[in-house]
Amino acid sequence: MERRDQTKSVLAVLDGEARRPPPIWLMRQAGRYLPEYQAVRRKAGSFWTMCMTPELAVEVTLQPISRFGFDAAILFSDILVIPHALGQDVRFEEGQGPVLGPFPDLPGLVRDPVRWAVKLKPVYDAMRETRAKLAPEKTLIGFAGAPWTLAAYMLEGRGSSDQRAAKLAAYHDPEKFRALLDILSEAVAWHLGQQLEAGADVVQIFDSWAGGLPEQAFEHFVVQPNARVVKLLQERIPGARIIGFPRAATETGYRRYVAETGVNAVSIDTATSIRWAADSLPKTRTIQGNLDPIVLIADTILADTRGRAFIFNLGHGVLPETPLANVERLVARIRSAT
C-alpha cells in the first residue's frame, strides 16, 4: 500500500484503480493566476516565446507542481503548434486571443513529419527536460488540439463562439473538409506520439469546440477524427494512454465519444453532471473533471465519483483571476478526501 501510493497516481487511476483521495491536476494550472508565471511571461515578452523556448516552458510547467504539489504536470504549450507546424502563421496578440494568418488551403499545408519535427523541436526538448526535472512519482501530460477544434481555428483565423467558418466549409465542400480533418488527424496523432516518446506518460486531446455541433456533425467532426487519432497513436505506441475532452458535448455525445474513440479516460466539462458520467459511462473508462473554474467547491464531485477510477480536475482551464489561496484550499480538500 505504502509503495503503491508512491507510484504515479494519475497513471494508476488511468489504469482503472479507484483512489481516495483522487489524483488532482488543473487544466491551465500553469497560467496567469500565478505570480511566478507572470514574472516569466514578462521576461519572455510573449506567450508564444514561452511555448517555443524549452527553458521557459519547463520552468512554468513545473511552477504549479512546486507550489501546490499537483499529481501531474502538463507541458506548457498550445494547441496551435499544429497549425504552426502545418505552415499557417500563428500570432498571439497581447490582451486578445490567438490570430492566425490566411488558411494556406490543402495543397499549401506542410505534410512532412520531418519538417514538423524541425518546427516543433522546442516542444519535445521541453518535454524531455521536464521529465528529467520532475519528481518520478509525478505524471507528465502531453496534449494536442483535436482535428475539429484545430480546423475551426485554421478556417476562422481566430477563436469563434459558433465555428461559423468551419461549419460553412464543412457544409459547402464536405469532401475537402473531410480531407482537412484527415490531415489534422495524422498531424495530431504524430505530435502526441512525439510527446510520448519524449517523456510524456499520457496525452490529452482537447476538442474545446465539440459543443454546439448537431448530432451528425458531432459524429463526423468530433467522434470519427478522435477515433482516428487514437487508432494511429495506438498503432505507433501500443498501450499509449489517452484522455479525451469533447468539451460541451451532450450526454449522448459523451456516450458515443467514449464508446467509439477508444480513449482510456474522458474529461467531463463543467456543465455535464459528473454524477451522470460516473453512473452512465462504462466503468472501464476513467473519468476526469469537472469543477467550474469560477467556483471552488469540490465536495459534491468527490461524493458523486466515489468508487470510480477518477481524476480530480476542472471543467475547463484555471482563470487568471483565481486567488492562489483558493487553489491551495482546493488541493488540501481533495487530498483529505476519504
Add this chain to the structure above:
Amino acid sequence: MERRDQTKSVLAVLDGEARRPPPIWLMRQAGRYLPEYQAVRRKAGSFWTMCMTPELAVEVTLQPISRFGFDAAILFSDILVIPHALGQDVRFEEGQGPVLGPFPDLPGLVRDPVRWAVKLKPVYDAMRETRAKLAPEKTLIGFAGAPWTLAAYMLEGRGSSDQRAAKLAAYHDPEKFRALLDILSEAVAWHLGQQLEAGADVVQIFDSWAGGLPEQAFEHFVVQPNARVVKLLQERIPGARIIGFPRAATETGYRRYVAETGVNAVSIDTATSIRWAADSLPKTRTIQGNLDPIVLIADTILADTRGRAFIFNLGHGVLPETPLANVERLVARIRSAT
C-alpha cells in the same frame, strides 16, 4: 379536418396534436438576412429604435410572414427591454452587441409595474397592432429573456461567453443574487402577461445562457427561476401557453427543466439530439427546434419527430448571412412533409 387545418397550427400542436407537416417558424426570422428588414433598419437608424417604435416593430414582425408564410409571427423586440424597464441603461452599438450601463444594484432597480408599463408601452402597442394586422390563422408569439440570462447581461454589461460576472456574483453573495433573480422573475412574468393580454397567443422564455452552468447552478439559476415565472404567469393568466428554451442545457438539464418548470413546450438547441428529445421527454410536452442555422437540411429532424407534437424551428436564431432561397426551400420542404 379541413376546418381544423385553418386553426392556428402552432397552438394546436402546443395543445398536444402531432401534425404533419409540423408548423414552422424560425427564431430571429425578422432579421438582417431580409433585404426588406435592412431597409427599415436603415430608415430607423438603430435596432433599439425599431424595438421601441410600434409602427416599425409591426412592419418587420410581419415581413417574414408575408415573404415565407411562416405559421407564427414573433414580435420584433429584444430581451433587454426588461433591464431597460428596471432602470438600467441599454444601448445597441452598430456592429457589436448590446452594451448596458452600470448595474444600478438592487435598491436602484425600478420595481413598480406602473413605471414598467410606461417604459414598455411601445412593445404592447406593437403587439396589439400586429395582432390586428396578422391573419387570424397565424399564431402570434411574445417573448422575454429568462432571469439568469438577463442577470448575466445586467452584471456583465454585455454579452459574455462564460457569464463570469454573474457566476462570481452568485458565488460571492448568493442571497443577493437570489434576490436579483426573484426581481427578474417577477418582471419577466409580468412582461409576458402584458404581451398575452395585448394579443400574443403564446410566449417563449429565452434562457440563451443556460449552457455551461454546473448541475446545481443550473437548478438554482435556470430551473427554479423559470418555474417561478411560469407559476406567476399561470396565476395571472390561467391556461397561458409557454415555450421554454434552456439553450445548450445538458440532456439531464432538459429533463429537469421540463419536469419542474411547467412549460407547455420546450425548444431544443442545435447540439441536442431532437431524436433524444422526441424519445426521452414526456409526451405531454410539445417539442420545438432544432435545425442548425448554419445548415438547412431538415429531413432527419422530420423523421426523428414523427408522431410527436412538434414545431419546426432552428436550434437558435437565423444568421444574417442566410440566403433567402435557403429559407424558401426550407419552408417548402417542411410543408411537403408527410
